[in-house]
Amino acid sequence: MKVTRAALPFLPFCERLLPSRPAGLSLALLKATVLEIAILAGHLLLYPSGITQERRAPVPALPADGAAQLPTEAKPPVLLLHGFIDNRSVFVLLRRSLAQHGRQQIETLNYSPLTRDIRAAAELLGRRIEELCERTGAGQIDVVGHSLGGLIARYYVQRLGGDARVRTLVTLGTPHSGTRVMPVADAHPIVRQMRPGSPVLEELTLPAPDCRTHFVGFWSDLDHVMDPPETACIDHPDLTAQNVRVTGIGHLALPVHPAVANGIRQVLDTARPGEPSTEHTAGLTVA
Template sequence: MPVQPSNVSKSAPIVAGSAAPEEHRNPVFLVHGLMDTSYKMRTIASYLRGLGWEVFDIDLRTNDGTTRLEILARQLAVEIDRIFAPDSHSERSIDLLGFSMGGLVSRYYLQRLGGMQRVQRFITISTPHNGTIAANFSMRSGCMQMRPNSAFMQDLSSDVDRLKELNFTSLWTPFDLIILPPSSSQLGIGTERSIPVLAHPLMVSDRRVLLEISEALSQPAKSPMRSNSVAPNIDSECV
């Protein structure tokens, strides 16, 4: 459905974004954050569809911080494999966008579950790539993994340079009160954009963020660096 102005944040008028030539566009997969559902990503989905992109999403379960992030990442892997089954889309690449916790779930999929073989462009929005101090106030296992210097964070940091193989973009706001410090969204690789959005939840509807997303998705993709390794077999009992 074409994007309608009423679907987009009214903080400023929406402006048409960049759109890559149709033959260069990949399907875009959206991953929501903590305590959210795919509904949270509706403005981004509507905006991109209005520009001609094919958009997919997922409802992670459970997404209240009680489920470990690697289990959520396995759900993501299963859903992507279901939609883009090898027998029907064997050579089809996708682009991946994660908001907040969804960016970490996406990174685990990329770095540990074979996602690097399929994804060409990776965008994160207000993701605590280096953890968030706010997670220190929760004893839920998934939240504890988002603490700075947690074992989960250290594991993903050990080979973070793998993301250089992709078109990687991190969008964040210096006014974030959920990602503490806000600079935790910076990895020092790829493209980083600081956008002065006044609150963490507004990052998925602010027009400036939408324009940055469409611009990032319109950049020429790097040539995929295929690995000889085989992606791990996902056990359905783990999801």
């Protein structure tokens, strides 16, 4: 869809959501936009419930009677990391889906909307992961990050030695190559760090030899927060990465749509470091 320049900096974003010419408004885009509005309304209702940090979940105790149990394959804990100006309430549905399919240790991390530096947020994430590993006895965990959360987690893995702790990193609509959407938001320093060519993103292009984490990037062709949408693909010669194209939904739907949740579960249950990467044309149609 072609978007012409406008005098006001927010108009290109609005035109991408609601094109002025009816002929340009496809049925798929219309459905995705309606779904985005519905999800936003629901999330605004849930947002107050996720403002505070969640209580740390105790590690499940062994049976007191010492009864024998059938052997089960231990699954690593999962840490969920929200996006910009958001909180853990965005993961209510995804968390429920993971729990229903055998994940016993699922936790979230809230970082402040006043956070001004991806590097500082990555250090906070690292401390939380170390605490989680110590409390659960796990050597590694899986991380799912939405939007900015995925970028924070990637910085931790690549630049702060987090590949020793993160087995699989799943990113949902994360601006790995930077997004150009809404230039008016550049007043916030962390938004400037998400722009193409920012010093933080340049750091992520540096060599990352022997990185042990397996990366999976879910990206949507109707994600209007990612400009261009393909910026949510992971492209680095040293990383074991798989990119999954999602068709038919927008940015806000990525962490809540059941089809995406199913894809995340499959990734966490099967992806292992060292697997060959797949092209970003591999797809998941949810509409």
